[in-house]
Amino acid sequence: MPSRPPVAAVPEELLPYLGEVAGVEVLPYDHEDPNTVPGGGRDVDVLALSMIAGPWLRRMDEVPGLRAVVLASAGYEHALPYLPGGVQLANAVGVHDTATSELGLALVLAAQRHLPHHVLRQAQGVWDRSAPGPWRSLADSRVLVVGYGGIGTALARRLLACECEVVAVASTDRDGDDLVGRVHGIEHLPDLLPAADVVVLTLPLTDATHGLLGARELAALPDHALVVNIARGPVVDTDALLAECASGRLRAALDVTDPEPLPDGHPLFSTPGVLVVPHVGGASPASLPRMGSYLRSQLEVYRDTRQLRHTVGS
Known part of the structure; x- marks a missing residue:
């Protein structure tokens, strides 16, 4: 198992709800600007909701060393065509x-x-x-x-x-x-x-x-x-x-x-x-704090096992 801590790219909007995760290095990025991809390699990408995640999905194969992706949406079919081989994918189970x-x-x-x-x-x-x-x-x-x-x-x-x-x-x-x-x-x-x-x-x-x-x-x-x-x-x-x-x-x-x-x-x-109604099922003030809690548990498990829970599409 690698000795360095895992590195996770996380949308800035989730940081207040995620808090610090011991043993995980968090790289914030602006999810509304597809040109702000964090530099360098990282283990885990956390993507925003499917309606605005498209640019990030299409660039997953540009991330050296990427091992896992956590979606902020319950649906995951939109991510499967862009998922590089060998990369784990987890959807937002329970969040919405x-x-x-x-x-x-x-x-x-x-x-x-x-x-x-x-x-x-x-x-x-x-x-x-x-x-x-x-x-x-x-x-x-x-x-x-x-x-x-x-x-x-x-x-x-x-x-x-x-x-x-x-x-x-x-x-x-x-x-x-x-x-x-x-x-x-x-x-x-x-x-x-x-x-x-x-x-x-x-x-x-x-x-x-x-x-x-x-x-x-x-x-x-x-x-x-x-x-x-x-x-x-x-x-x-x-x-x-x-x-x-x-x-x-x-x-x-x-x-x-x-x-x-x-x-x-x-x-x-x-x-x-x-x-x-225009696909607003997950639009709730509860979504961000629940996603923050879910992501914290995912990163803690990944830190300890290098595996995500609730993987899909494999």
């Missing part, structure tokens, strides 16, 4: 569970209770108790949470407080926990969709999940079901979803889209029954 599940619950409630319609009527200065469809509630609904990891579990906990039935789906069958009696394998999804009032996607984007909800799967949902995507846009076939929503048969609430960012004037913006 609370914020993203909060938004997921907000999207479900907003869509079920017709809040977008009422907000528009308020902007028009009109008192209007009508609704663009049947009155709905989250209570007594059946909600499919597809992707029962950290975010999915955090969402299930919040959904249950709203007195709905939660059905959990993950990559493989397994026993349940204190929230759900059973976790269904993804192969059971076709059997579960026809009885779902709401489907919430919280799973990572991989080859296996790309286009998971396509035309056939969407057609299996009952009329007026709600599709909520807080995962990654390409998990859903955009054209198929748009067709179902434009017909009035399904509804959608989307924090992520394909393409992303969604171009100005895209039909999703104006389709009735579709609520779009």
Whole structure:
């Protein structure tokens, strides 16, 4: 094991939340300026959120001696094409569970209770108790949470407080926990969709999940079901979803889209029954301090073992 302390390049915005890590040399850098790559070799790169990490990702192969990369995002598919061979990659496990599940619950409630319609009527200065469809509630609904990891579990906990039935789906069958009696394998999804009032996607984007909800799967949902995507846009076939929503048969609430960012004037913006927010699931004051704590634990483990926890893509 090398005798020198490991060197980690860390975005300046994280330094107040990271603090000193004994036995680790920290090189701060300005994550908003891709020309400020810290000089010299280093062991660990810590990257900012995926939306602004692109320039750094594309330059990972320029770092001599790089051994590990820690992402500040839960998603990691954007980093895999640029990851040099032999370099460990870890995503921000647990950092965004609370914020993203909060938004997921907000999207479900907003869509079920017709809040977008009422907000528009308020902007028009009109008192209007009508609704663009049947009155709905989250209570007594059946909600499919597809992707029962950290975010999915955090969402299930919040959904249950709203007195709905939660059905959990993950990559493989397994026993349940204190929230759900059973976790269904993804192969059971076709059997579960026809009885779902709401489907919430919280799973990572991989080859296996790309286009998971396509035309056939969407057609299996009952009329007026709600599709909520807080995962990654390409998990859903955009054209198929748009067709179902434009017909009035399904509804959608989307924090992520394909393409992303969604171009100005895209039909999703104006389709009735579709609520779009611009990928703000992790936007929370809690994110930086939680990332600082997570990063501290990662650097301490790396210092002692030269390995990261929660590695992905290998």
